Structure formats: structure tokens, C-alpha cells
Amino acid sequence: MKKNGEMAVRRPDDMHLHVRQGELMKVVVPQTAAVFKRAIIMPNILPPVTSAERLERYRERVVAAAGSASGFEPLMTFKIIPGLSPDVVQELKQAGALAGKLYPEGATTNSEDGVSDVQTIYPVLEEMQRNDIVLSIHGEDPDVFSLDREEAFLPTLRQFSRDFPDLRIVLEHLSSAAAVQAVAELPNVWGTITLHHLELTLDDLLGGELQPHYFCKPIVKRPSDRAAIQRAALSGSPKYFFGSDSAPHPVDRKHAPTARAGIFSAPVAYQGLLRFFGEHDALERIEGFTAVYGADFYGVPKNGDELVVRRQDWTAPDEVGGLVPYHAGEVFPYTVIPGWK
Amino acid sequence: MKKNGEMAVRRPDDMHLHVRQGELMKVVVPQTAAVFKRAIIMPNILPPVTSAERLERYRERVVAAAGSASGFEPLMTFKIIPGLSPDVVQELKQAGALAGKLYPEGATTNSEDGVSDVQTIYPVLEEMQRNDIVLSIHGEDPDVFSLDREEAFLPTLRQFSRDFPDLRIVLEHLSSAAAVQAVAELPNVWGTITLHHLELTLDDLLGGELQPHYFCKPIVKRPSDRAAIQRAALSGSPKYFFGSDSAPHPVDRKHAPTARAGIFSAPVAYQGLLRFFGEHDALERIEGFTAVYGADFYGVPKNGDELVVRRQDWTAPDEVGGLVPYHAGEVFPYTVIPGWK
Numbered sequence: 001m002k003k004n005g006e007m008a009v010r011r012p013d014d015m016h017l018h019v020r021q022g023e024l025m026k027v028v029v030p031q032t033a034a035v036f037k038r039a040i041i042m043p044n045i046l047p048p049v050t051s052a053e054r055l056e057r058y059r060e061r062v063v064a065a066a067g068s069a070s071g072f073e074p075l076m077t078f079k080i081i082p083g084l085s086p087d088v089v090q091e092l093k094q095a096g097a098l099a100g101k102l103y104p105e106g107a108t109t110n111s112e113d114g115v116s117d118v119q120t121i122y123p124v125l126e127e128m129q130r131n132d133i134v135l136s137i138h139g140e141d142p143d144v145f146s147l148d149r150e151e152a153f154l155p156t157l158r159q160f161s162r163d164f165p166d167l168r169i170v171l172e173h174l175s176s177a178a179a180v181q182a183v184a185e186l187p188n189v190w191g192t193i194t195l196h197h198l199e200l201t202l203d204d205l206l207g208g209e210l211q212p213h214y215f216c217k218p219i220v221k222r223p224s225d226r227a228a229i230q231r232a233a234l235s236g237s238p239k240y241f242f243g244s245d246s247a248p249h250p251v252d253r254k255h256a257p258t259a260r261a262g263i264f265s266a267p268v269a270y271q272g273l274l275r276f277f278g279e280h281d282a283l284e285r286i287e288g289f290t291a292v293y294g295a296d297f298y299g300v301p302k303n304g305d306e307l308v309v310r311r312q313d314w315t316a317p318d319e320v321g322g323l324v325p326y327h328a329g330e331v332f333p334y335t336v337i338p339g340w341k
Numbered sequence: 342m343k344k345n346g347e348m349a350v351r352r353p354d355d356m357h358l359h360v361r362q363g364e365l366m367k368v369v370v371p372q373t374a375a376v377f378k379r380a381i382i383m384p385n386i387l388p389p390v391t392s393a394e395r396l397e398r399y400r401e402r403v404v405a406a407a408g409s410a411s412g413f414e415p416l417m418t419f420k421i422i423p424g425l426s427p428d429v430v431q432e433l434k435q436a437g438a439l440a441g442k443l444y445p446e447g448a449t450t451n452s453e454d455g456v457s458d459v460q461t462i463y464p465v466l467e468e469m470q471r472n473d474i475v476l477s478i479h480g481e482d483p484d485v486f487s488l489d490r491e492e493a494f495l496p497t498l499r500q501f502s503r504d505f506p507d508l509r510i511v512l513e514h515l516s517s518a519a520a521v522q523a524v525a526e527l528p529n530v531w532g533t534i535t536l537h538h539l540e541l542t543l544d545d546l547l548g549g550e551l552q553p554h555y556f557c558k559p560i561v562k563r564p565s566d567r568a569a570i571q572r573a574a575l576s577g578s579p580k581y582f583f584g585s586d587s588a589p590h591p592v593d594r595k596h597a598p599t600a601r602a603g604i605f606s607a608p609v610a611y612q613g614l615l616r617f618f619g620e621h622d623a624l625e626r627i628e629g630f631t632a633v634y635g636a637d638f639y640g641v642p643k644n645g646d647e648l649v650v651r652r653q654d655w656t657a658p659d660e661v662g663g664l665v666p667y668h669a670g671e672v673f674p675y676t677v678i679p680g681w682k
């Protein structure tokens with residue numbers, strides 16, 4: 001931070017984002033585009049992104065929702081569903097897909113069509129390896145106890161790493177010390193880290209009253225897990241980079257007899273990261289975490305745009321188009337000023 | 342179960358119950374009184390039960406809410422708050438108090454006036470020991486990680502057991518294998534078990550969508566913890582007996598931006614226990630668990646009334662006076678017919 005309390009940083013990317021569809025998309029995409037230059041757009045919409053045509057149509061809608069002034073660029077993915085033909089992989093690549101996303105069946109929102117037997121998708125993974133398309137994984141085994149699901153998936157991750165040594169793999173939204181460790185050990189595996197997994201433990205979700213706005217998959221875990229995730233983010237290792245997993249739901253699906261999993265962090269994501277890195281005297285490392293390691297992993301150029309970060313309080317919105325964001329109404333110590341406008 | 346599909350059993354007691362105050366009390370007390378003969382009435386109302394006068398007034402209101410036809414009898418308790426004079430203990434006993442309840446500060450609903458330094462209440466515990474008043478404990482240390490809070494309290498429980506060898510102690514709503522084991526080991530410690538801790542694990546609360554109606558303190562835990570609690574309930578050991586911890590909250594405090602801890606199980610409690618014991622081929626053990634061991638512990642006569650249990654489907658209510666009960670709308674395999682009407 002310079003003497004005048006300002007700092008210029010490279011405009012960040014969000015390497016894991018849910019933007020939904022329809023009216024919801026029009027509300028949430030501008031929240032990301034106001035700060036982030038690019039985002040890896042998750043394909044678990046209904047119907048899922050599984051063809052070049054659907055990918056292109058989804059991209060057009062995201063671009064339209066962002067508005068041209070933002071300069072926002074969605075980075076597209078497809079969903080690996082049972083029965084997906086390896087033949088479509090090359091076509092998806094030509095349409096711009098950077099990654100194929102694997103959801104174990106039943107692991108999270110819209111994963112009822114996920115994969116239950118990973119052997120069945122080996123031909124697709126081979127084709128992805130051949131075409132240098134990233135394998136993005138929601139790494140949970142939904143058949144075991146909730147807090148153990150991520151760790152129970154790690155043998156499958158190790159199997160992928162071994163069987164596809166030239167496939168670049170990203171384990172999304174790391175939530176446990178065991179997963180952080182697996183990413184460190186496996187040469188072709190990287191990991192994304194969310195703001196909320198840096199900040200929360202299970203105590204925040206249910207230690208006092210029950211907090212639906214802190215409910216996500218994978219579930220936030222023990223203080224020792226959070227500590228391992230924090231160390232990874234602060235380490236400066238290019239193995240770990242930012243993906244918000246911002247996942248909005250309408251209020252009537254969060255404040256209800258039951259609540260869906262997903263934290264809508266996009267409106268506060270970068271401000272939250274600034275606070276986190278600032279509190280750890282590591283502001284100089286936010287650029288690598290948000291604008292360098294992820295770009296390098298996905299093989300896209302680093303952004304040219306800059307943000308100005310000012311040491312000045314900023315208040316998160318109470319609501320965004322009827323949605324309640326993460327940290328609604330909270331005051332953050334840094335204000336972000338787009339440098340490209 | 343006899344040939345005709347009916348079984349007569351001693352009318353049960355609920356040895357841990359929250360009946361609240363005001364209009365809420367009028368809704369919830371009859372739900373318990375329809376099946377249970379007696380209940381240990383928790384004293385954590387506002388202001389708490391800390392004097393003979395408050396105890397008598399609260400009992401009168403509970404009796405009025407139950408209605409005379411039920412024959413329901415509340416068993417009264419007081420709350421051990423910081424600064425409570427040992428002098429009031431004898432007066433409380435004369436007013437009919439069977440137990441004093443200890444809440445660590447901040448452990449659950451209305452525990453902001455709980456005890457933070459247990460040494461300060463030693464004079465009260467001594468007076469309780471002298472007067473043969475039971476010490477009832479919400480056994481959680483709220484300063485540690487949520488899933489470890491019960492186990493972290495056990496050293497304090499052992500200290501009480503050692504320092505007050507003639508004090509009869511009940512550790513309420515056992516939620517962990519470690520607590521079940523502590524009750525087994527300590528000669529002057531008993532444990533209550535709820536229906537929901539027999540049935541649920543953390544997966545039920547948050548493994549799929551988030552379920553506020555499965556949210557309680559102590560939090561439901563691992564399958565191995567539930568298994569230990571189930572074994573204790575089925576064991577036929579008089580150390581373990583039933584206390585529902587039924588804890589109603591208005592719907593707008595459960596389906597809200599945040600949800601309060603407490604499961605309103607009273608309307609389905611006995612039917613749920615019948616299903617549980619029936620599924621474990623142990624129906625003959627429900628009487629000890631619900632109508633013998635608790636009465637013996639509290640030194641009250643066993644109930645004379647009988648229930649008739651019929652093997653016939655019974656559907657739990659969807660709502661009770663605007664409250665959503667545990668297992669709302671579910672079908673249970675046994676119907677309970679009051680034998681005393």
C-alpha cells in the first residue's frame with residue numbers, strides 16, 4: 001500500500017462461478033463483472049452445458065448480462081454427464097471450452113445427473129487429456145458422512161492424477177486439510193479456494209443460531225481445516241488460486257423450511273479477499289492468488305486492466321436484486337475502484 | 342405385542358421438556374399431556390425459575406395449560422444462575438423442585454445468564470447435595486468447536502461427580518459416544534436421551550439441504566455417536582432414560598435468515614420411540630426407558646395409568662397451533678390410545 005493509501009493491482013479473475021439462468025443471471029453477472037475481468041462459468045444449469053451449441057448460447061447470455069462497459073469475459077466449461085460422447089470434446093474445445101466439470105452424482109445443486117462410476121467417463125477424460133482441456137472436479141463422495149466426503153474422494157483424485165498424467169486437474173473449493181495436502185502432493189492437480197472457506201468453520205454455520213447464508217457444499221469444517229486452507233492461500237504457491245463458488249439462490253430457497261446449498265459471495269468477494277490478505281499482512285500476494293496463478297493454469301493471458309484499491313471503508317449491499325449476499329451490510333476496510341472505466 | 346396387535350404399557354414420563362410461556366405454552370403443553378403423565382419442566386424461561394414463588398406460579402400455569410382431564414403433572418426445576426443464594430435451595434425444595442439446572446453461559450437458548458465459572462456455584466451444589474436435589478446439566482463447553490463441546494465438558498462432569506459423591510447428576514440430551522461412556526462410568530451420573538439424538542446425524546441436518554427442524558443443541562453428530570446413544574437406550578440399563586428436550590420455536594424463528602436451536606418433538610415423541618424400539622425388536626424395553634428408570638432416578642412413584650399401543654398407522658400433524666412439529670406429516674406404525682380416559 002503506497003503512502004497515499006492506494007494500491008494498483010491487476011484486475012482479478014474468478015476461477016469458479018455460478019451465474020445461473022434467466023432473470024437471476026441478469027442480477028448476478030454484473031456483480032462479478034464490476035470487479036473481475038473473467039470467470040470460469042460453471043455448467044450445471046438446466047439443461048446442462050454439454051454441447052458446443054449450448055455453450056455458445058450460454059456464453060452469449062452471460063456476455064449480454066455483463067454489459068459491454070465491464071469488459072467482462074466468461075471462460076466457458078461443459079458438464080461431464082454419464083453417456084457424454086468423447087466425440088463432442090473437440091467440438092466443445094473449438095467452441096472455447098477450457099474445462100469439463102465433474103460432479104459426483106448427488107453431491108450438490110443440480111447434480112442428480114452427476115457421475116456415479118468414474119470408469120464410465122474414462123474415454124471422455126482421455127479425449128480431454130489429448131485436447132488439453134482442464135478437468136474441474138467437485139471432489140466429494142456423497143455416500144459417506146458429510147464432513148468426510150471430501151477426504152473420501154481423494155483416492156479417486158489420486159487415481160485420476162495417476163491414470164491421466166498429462167491431464168491438468170483442478171480440485172474445486174478446497175474445504176479440508178487433507179485436500180490441501182493432496183493438491184500439494186500431486187503434480188498435475190491444482191486447487192481453487194473460496195472466500196468463505198478461508199473465513200468460516202462449522203461453528204459459524206451452526207455454533208450459535210443456524211445460518212443458511214453460510215451453508216454451502218462442501219460444508220465448512222474444523223478450525224484446523226480452515227487454517228490449512230488459509231496457509232495455502234497465503235503461501236504464494238501457484239497451486240492454489242481463487243474461485244469464489246458464488247452460488248446465488250432466491251431468498252425463498254434460503255429462508256425456508258429447508259435451505260439450498262450455496263453462498264452468494266460475488267458482491268463482496270474481492271473486498272473480502274482484500275480484508276483477509278490485509279489482516280495477514282500479505283496484500284502483495286493477492287495478485288498472484290487472484291490474477292496470475294489461475295490464468296497461468298488455464299493458459300490464458302494475464303489481464304491488462306488494473307484496479308485501484310483504496311484504504312477506505314466500503315459497505316456491502318444489504319440486498320442485490322432481491323438476493324441476500326454473503327456479508328450483507330458488513331463494512332470492509334478497502335474500497336475497489338475500477339481502473340479501466 | 343399381543344395377538345390382537347395391542348400392547349398395554351405404563352404411561353410414560355418425559356424427563357426433559359421445554360414448555361415456554363404465554364400463548365406458546367398453551368399450544369405445547371397439551372401435546373405432551375396427551376400421552377405423558379409427567380414431565381421435568383425446564384426452568385430457562387424469562388425471567389428464569391430461581392425462587393419458590395416463580396416456581397409455583399410457573400407450575401400453576403403449566404397445570405392450567407394441560408387441562409385437568411389429562412391428569413398431567415409437571416415436575417418442577419430451578420435454574421442455577423450466577424449469584425443464586427444457597428439459602429433458596431431448601432425453599433425451592435419445599436416448593437417441589439426436584440432438580441436444579443446448570444447451563445454453561447452461552448450454550449443454548451436463553452443461557453446468556455448461564456454459569457461461566459463452576460467454582461462459584463459450589464455452595465449451591467453443596468446445598469443441593471444436602472437436600473437430595475438432582476443436578477441437571479446441559480453439558481457443553483461453548484468455547485470450543487461445536488462438535489467437540491459435549492466431550493470438552495466431560496472433565497467438569499467428572500469433577501462434579503468426584504466432588505459431590507452424594508449428588509445425583511443427570512447429563513441431559515446425550516449426543517456423543519464419549520458422553521454415553523462417561524455416564525456408564527460415573528456412579529452418580531445418569532443420562533437422558535432424546536428421540537432426535539436416537540434418530541439423526543449431522544447428515545440429516547446438512548448433508549442434503551439445510552434442515553432447521555433438525556437443528557438443536559447439542560448438535561446431532563456422527564453415525565458412531567448415534568450408534569452409541571441407540572445402544573444405551575436399547576441396553577435396558579437404568580442409567581439412561583427418556584427426556585425429549587422438545588423445544589418449540591415460532592415458525593418465524595425457524596424459517597428465517599437465521600434459525601434458533603430446538604426441535605419440537607412433543608407431538609410425536611412417544612410414537613417415534615415406539616417406532617425406534619419396534620424397529621430394534623425391543624418394544625418390551627420402552628417401558629423401562631420411559632416410565633421406570635426416570636421415575637426411580639427422581640424418586641417419584643411409577644405411574645399407575647396405562648396406554649394402549651395398537652399396531653395401526655398414525656399420521657403426525659403437519660402443524661400444531663401454527664408450530665411445525667418434528668416429523669410433521671410423517672406416518673408412524675403405532676397408534677397410542679390413552680387408557681385413563
